[in-house]
Amino acid sequence: MVSIKDVARHAETSFKTVSRVINGDQRVRPATRERVNEAIQALGYRPHSGARMMRSARSNIIGFLSDRVTTQPHSGDILRGAQQMADAHGRLLLLFNIDGEAGDDHRRRAFELLMEQRVDGLLYACDYHRDVELPPEMQQLPAVLVNGFSTTTALPALVPDERLAAQQATRLLLAEGHRHIAFLAPNPRSVATPLRTAGFHDALIEAGLEPSLMPVITACVGTPGGEEEYRVETALVQLMSEATPPTAILCGQDRIALQLYLALARRGLSPGRDLAVVSFDDQQPISGALTPSLTTMALPHLEMGRRAMTLLLDGDPPPETVTIPFSTTLGRSHRRA
């Protein structure tokens, strides 16, 4: 590899002057600077990050530790957002993904490897919104938690604002004039579920409606993030048999909405026209392929990734959990015909 000394020789100056040019030191005569830059070009010189690191004790690298599988469908955007902002700040991202496997040991090893690389900070991302137990070592480093929170460790954290999103989603339906709305709740073992239910109720109360009159049915069971099973067909049967069936359904997640679309189609009914549907997540493979287009509250994964990195780099974030609003993806499924 070509080093700073090779450049100096080529530009007929000392290697220290080359260092100055590289680092934008103003006290270099323009003519000299010119010669040095030419030499850099000619030789294809690239500064050696390892050597730099030794002097400066900074690596310009941020570790990205992802619990389980952040590279899965809906959470990959966290990584994408983090990378965008890292790049904007001239940092690189060192990725370490923990696939659930060995668990704590694997995670500890990951952490040590990142420490050896002298990463300047750490992002810890969860594959879905949840409570996460963190290794105490993590306190040694500036770190931000994304898409999760820790009840045992005080750390700045970003989570999606499930409650507000549910309120907004419900408002959409209320604005269309619906007064009988059902909620097909997602997995009861998910942290998001009570929050989304609460937001649903917030909006109802705000509109002067009685929450207890609105059916809430669990439409998904299983392990969050793992195998899940959907019970939308039976839920719909139940809803339709009520004295005054709902005219609108809030689906706790896009997969439930997908099932609802199918169940409606079997009855010759169409979302939007016959029954208003609003959902959560905006998982592209689903929301991009449904007709009529699905109105869904988009999980702010990209934004959380960006914000987390910004928080980490702009320094000194308070160890609090911040909620990030969803954005609204408007389709036709929530409209009255």
Next chain:
Amino acid sequence: MVSIKDVARHAETSFKTVSRVINGDQRVRPATRERVNEAIQALGYRPHSGARMMRSARSNIIGFLSDRVTTQPHSGDILRGAQQMADAHGRLLLLFNIDGEAGDDHRRRAFELLMEQRVDGLLYACDYHRDVELPPEMQQLPAVLVNGFSTTTALPALVPDERLAAQQATRLLLAEGHRHIAFLAPNPRSVATPLRTAGFHDALIEAGLEPSLMPVITACVGTPGGEEEYRVETALVQLMSEATPPTAILCGQDRIALQLYLALARRGLSPGRDLAVVSFDDQQPISGALTPSLTTMALPHLEMGRRAMTLLLDGDPPPETVTIPFSTTLGRSHRRA
């Protein structure tokens, strides 16, 4: 940070001996080794990767350059697979994601940043199977292309075996006794489309059937990887109006299968029972939520990521494009009632 000299002081030996212990040199007396290890533990010493790098000219880091958005739904598993094998080989992954934006400039910069980190090798991943134009600089480094190929640069590459997968999918239907099979083709601008069509025909010919008698209808138009529009409803109308309608449909991708499920439901028909359906991709959000469960050929993204990294690390891969077989996710949608 605690350095090797601090450890030496604590263990009352020379820092060179500490270096020997760290690197597993046998010629250290067990008693000395013990003292050194204790000191390492006590001080929480971690070797400085930057300093190591300077001496050894190796970084143990592999660059992962992803064209556009590898962190999107179906291609994130490439990253996951690559990380698994990198970890197994004691390497770390430096991620750089190019979001399409500035394009070539951005990509060149990404490459230079990776070079500054002195990465030992490079993986270049595409978000969907396609022909990719590579910057000539990439030849400077051991590199492997994943989920794409280059007609301009000779480089080892891994792509999914679209043709074989289509043949296997069709065989599933033929094995169930179907003799009239239609193909709802994906985006004609995608590289996968002609290959999947060819595989479809391979299987038909193999079974002694006449390919030209089997309808092939384009069910998706738009920019591959971008905005796409589906035309499944009209395709189904067309198929059903034929003299002898197909008893089985091969869907070019899961999104098409999703639309087909909906179109069938509107007619009171059910996949599997009334019409056999087989698809491609195995996009979890869709395939995991459809009822009856979808039979779909799973894109080997995880496997490609793992193989690509293995190829890169085991060294000296020939500059050829290798195809990786899909795996078959069996559901109930291809079965005769």
Next chain:
DNA sequence: ATCGGCTGTGACAACGTTGTCACGCTACTC
């Protein structure tokens, strides 16, 4: 007893860079 080799250890240089300090030159001030 002397030699050669083997084992455990340490002194020192080197990797490529940046920080500190000092030097020589020009240009200004009195």
Next chain:
DNA sequence: GAGTAGCGTGACAACGTTGTCACAGCCGAT
């Protein structure tokens, strides 16, 4: 015209590690 400030430059040390070499102590062979 001497003193002084500032500018451009270079010599040198230092960062934390590994490679090279040397040396001291011990063993067995001569």
